[in-house]
Amino acid sequence: MTHTTKRVEGKVAFITGAASGMGASHARVLAAHGAKVVITDLNDELGQELVKEIGEEKAHYVHLNVTSFEEWEVAVQKALERFGKIDILINNAGIFSSGSVEDATVADWDKTIAIDLNGTFYGMKAALPALKENPTASIINISSIAGVTGFKNRAAYSAAKWGVQGLTKTSAMDLGKYNIRVNSVHPGSVETPLTANLKRGLGQIPLGRAAQVEEISNLILYLSSDESSFVTGSSFVIDGGETAGNNLRDDQ
Numbered sequence: 004m005t006h007t008t009k010r011v012e013g014k015v016a017f018i019t020g021a022a023s024g025m026g027a028s029h030a031r032v033l034a035a036h037g038a039k040v041v042i043t044d045l046n047d048e049l050g051q052e053l054v055k056e057i058g059e060e061k062a063h064y065v066h067l068n069v070t071s072f073e074e075w076e077v078a079v080q081k082a083l084e085r086f087g088k089i090d091i092l093i094n095n096a097g098i099f100s101s102g103s104v105e106d107a108t109v110a111d112w113d114k115t116i117a118i119d120l121n122g123t124f125y126g127m128k129a130a131l132p133a134l135k136e137n138p139t140a141s142i143i144n145i146s147s148i149a150g151v152t153g154f155k156n157r158a159a160y161s162a163a164k165w166g167v168q169g170l171t172k173t174s175a176m177d178l179g180k181y182n183i184r185v186n187s188v189h190p191g192s193v194e195t196p197l198t199a200n201l202k203r204g205l206g207q208i209p210l211g212r213a214a215q216v217e218e219i220s221n222l223i224l225y226l227s228s229d230e231s232s233f234v235t236g237s238s239f240v241i242d243g244g245e246t247a248g249n250n251l252r253d254d255q
Contacts, residue, residue, distance in 0.1 A: 011038040011228050013038075014037070014038045015039045015040075015082070015086045016040050016091035017082050018030055018033075018043065018093040019067060021050070021093075022050040022053060023049055025145070025190070026095040029093055029219075031053075032224050033091075034061045040061065041064075041065060043065045044067065044096075051064050063082070063085045065081045069096045069122030075126060082133075091142075091227045092130045092134060092143070093145070094122065094142070094143070094144045097119045097122075098118050101157060102158060107158050112159040115159035116162070120166040120167060123144050123170060127170075127185075131183075139229050139232060141226055141231070144171045145187070145190070146238070147189055148190065148191045149164045151165075152246050171185050171187040172187075179235060185236065186239060188219070189238055189239060189240045190219050190241050191240075195216060206251055209244035209247065211243075214242075222239060222241055
């Protein structure tokens with residue numbers, strides 16, 4: 004991807020779960036538009052490969068387990084040592100789990116909440132001192148359409164993603180005094196390695212297809228840039244119309 008504009012020129016973005024999938028796409032797009040990116044993940048090999056692809060002058064890799072606040076503190080410090088600041092925090096790391104309250108295991112519940120919700124809180128808390136140093140900082144929390152509507156057989160995942168939306172909205176109020184914007188993004192079906200093995204129909208989506216990762220990244224770019232300087236506390240649903248209504252019902 005070539006450098007096409009300067010929409011986030013001079014900004015530093017810290018992205019979790021960025022070695023593959025949506026996170027990697029966000030890193031590529033932000034770097035292409037002028038940002039430096041801190042790529043964090045558990046997959047060190049893929050993370051390092053992405054740094055080489057983007058270029059070491061614009062990208063840096065840090066190993067991070069988002070369920071450990073101590074690792075968060077170390078990762079933030081390493082980012083500051085490499086690039087001197089953090090303007091944008093993108094809490095993208097997450098896992099998917101299935102199961103209702105009846106049949107989900109306690110272990111699956113705990114793991115999903117730890118990564119998808121606790122990891123987001125830890126990241127915001129760890130990065131906040133650095134973000135407060137910047138006049139136009141942005142926190143972007145990746146939720147899901149499972150965080151705006153009920154999802155059958157997704158007790159832990161939906162609870163975590165609803166929690167991310169609640170944390171986002173209350174933090175937008177709490178952090179507005181620092182001029183830190185906090186927004187959540189709620190993708191629907193997206194073609195990523197995480198969803199590659201899911202058995203799902205697309206009839207419920209008015210546009211009739213899943214999103215490509217770059218389509219989500221274009222929204223991330225907007226929320227990272229100063230173009231969204233008056234946007235905070237918002238929940239951005241990007242789902243091809245899936246949550247607009249019952250697309251499968253036809254009473255004609």
